Amino acid sequence: MIKIILVAGARPNFMKIAPLMDAFRARPQIKAVLVHTGQHYDPAMSDLFFQQLGIPEPDVNLGVGSASHAIQTAEIMRAFEPIILAKKPDAVLVVGDVNSTIACGLVAVKLGVRLIHVEAGLRSFDRTMPEEINRILTDAISDVLFCSEQSGVENLRREGVPEEKSHLVGNVMIDTLLKYREKAEQSKILDDLGLNDGRPYAVVTLHRPVNVDVPENFGRILMALEEISREIPVIFPVHPRTRTMMRQLNLGTTSYHSEDTFSAHSAPPNLLLVEPLGYLDFLKLMAHARIVLTDSGGIQEETTILKIPCLTLRENTERPVTVEMGTNRLVGSDPRLIIQAYRDVSASFPKRQSFPVPPLWDGRAAERIADILELILK
Numbered sequence: 387m388i389k390i391i392l393v394a395g396a397r398p399n400f401m402k403i404a405p406l407m408d409a410f411r412a413r414p415q416i417k418a419v420l421v422h423t424g425q426h427y428d429p430a431m432s433d434l435f436f437q438q439l440g441i442p443e444p445d446v447n448l449g450v451g452s453a454s455h456a457i458q459t460a461e462i463m464r465a466f467e468p469i470i471l472a473k474k475p476d477a478v479l480v481v482g483d484v485n486s487t488i489a490c491g492l493v494a495v496k497l498g499v500r501l502i503h504v505e506a507g508l509r510s511f512d513r514t515m516p517e518e519i520n521r522i523l524t525d526a527i528s529d530v531l532f533c534s535e536q537s538g539v540e541n542l543r544r545e546g547v548p549e550e551k552s553h554l555v556g557n558v559m560i561d562t563l564l565k566y567r568e569k570a571e572q573s574k575i576l577d578d579l580g581l582n583d584g585r586p587y588a589v590v591t592l593h594r595p596v597n598v599d600v601p602e603n604f605g606r607i608l609m610a611l612e613e614i615s616r617e618i619p620v621i622f623p624v625h626p627r628t629r630t631m632m633r634q635l636n637l638g639t640t641s642y643h644s645e646d647t648f649s650a651h652s653a654p655p656n657l658l659l660v661e662p663l664g665y666l667d668f669l670k671l672m673a674h675a676r677i678v679l680t681d682s683g684g685i686q687e688e689t690t691i692l693k694i695p696c697l698t699l700r701e702n703t704e705r706p707v708t709v710e711m712g713t714n715r716l717v718g719s720d721p722r723l724i725i726q727a728y729r730d731v732s733a734s735f736p737k738r739q740s741f742p743v744p745p746l747w748d749g750r751a752a753e754r755i756a757d758i759l760e761l762i763l764k
């Protein structure tokens with residue numbers, strides 16, 4: 387019997403943990419223990435995803451919550467250490483690049499427990515991003531590294547990770563997308579938002595500190611969104627970090643059904659701010675959009691599989707395969723470039739079917755990971 391603790395902390399972790407829990411629980415040789423750090427705790431950012439993705443209740447919730455990077459990371463470490471001591475796992479598995487990933491990884495290796503990193507090797511080469519630091523450090527201490535795209539394998543090789551430690555297995559987040567793609571069609575989100583008449587619309591998400599915590603950058607992006615919303619409706623589910631910033635900048639509060647969005651600056655009626663959406667609603671919204679504008683990592687990948695054009699509001703990406711496949715384009719935060727890219731994409735619509743899919747993004751990544759772990763850890 388191999389006992390593995392899986393760690394989930396923040397929203398993008400949940401879609402990655404779900405297929406791994408499914409794959410592990412189906413194998414008699416593996417005992418999976420799920421730990422939620424509590425980095426994300428709002429029902430809309432956490433509980434809803436557990437329900438919709440059929441993730442079992444965590445065995446342990448560390449209940450850490452929000453704080454500065456140092457405090458959040460330290461609190462997760464402090465709370466996770468006694469869990470490892472009590473549960474005595476053979477390995478700890480962490481996903482992605484959030485603070486929970488590095489915090490739990492560090493605790494595991496210092497207690498001599500093998501560390502598995504899923505989504506290893508991705509690099510934006512931008513060390514001002516907290517996630518980039520988390521990625522580099524987690525990979526440096528991991529024993530088994532699972533990559534979602536070839537660039538990850540190459541980055542690890544360049545950093546001196548022995549080849550036998552890294553495995554190209556595909557993308558667990560895409561396992562989840564393919565599993566729920568059909569079910570998401572039952573979502574009523576397009577009716578709720580008045581978009582069920584087939585007209586084109588755009589979807590926006592924004593939460594990177596560089597875009598929302600720097601008022602000048604945030605303002606420039608909002609200008610571009612306002613401009614686009616003169617042509618087509620722009621739906622913007624607002625992340626808690628972004629909502630906090632909007633309040634501070636007096637950009638009004640967000641509310642799903644309320645009219646008072648952007649109250650202070652009175653946003654154009656076609657720029658619709660809504661609460662963060664659940665997985666199925668968001669998947670449906672994205673799948674039917676004409677275009678998606680985002681600074682998220684996962685959404686760049688999801689739009690690649692959905693074959694929806696994506697403008698990434700960043701200067702770089704740690705997921706270059708999404709650009710190679712042709713769906714994703716890096717546009718930064720300059721409003722002129724964002725609007726120009728939007729017009730280019732609109733002019734070439736629809737061209738969906740011509741985009742290829744990255745190797746191994748086929749819905750079986752978690753099974754491959756389980757196969758490899760059964761061999762390595764037995």
Ligand code: UD1
Binds near residue numbers: 397428452516626630
């Ligand atoms: C974190 C990850 C980021 C990931 C993102 C997805 C790190 C360094 N960053 O960023 O990589 O893309 O999650 O969402 O780990 N808050 C709530 N409710 C919650 C969670 C957060 O209101 O459930 C608010 C708090 O005010 C908090 C702020 O959001 O201070 C930011 O949360 P935090 O977890 O620190 O970082 P994210 O910006 O969510």
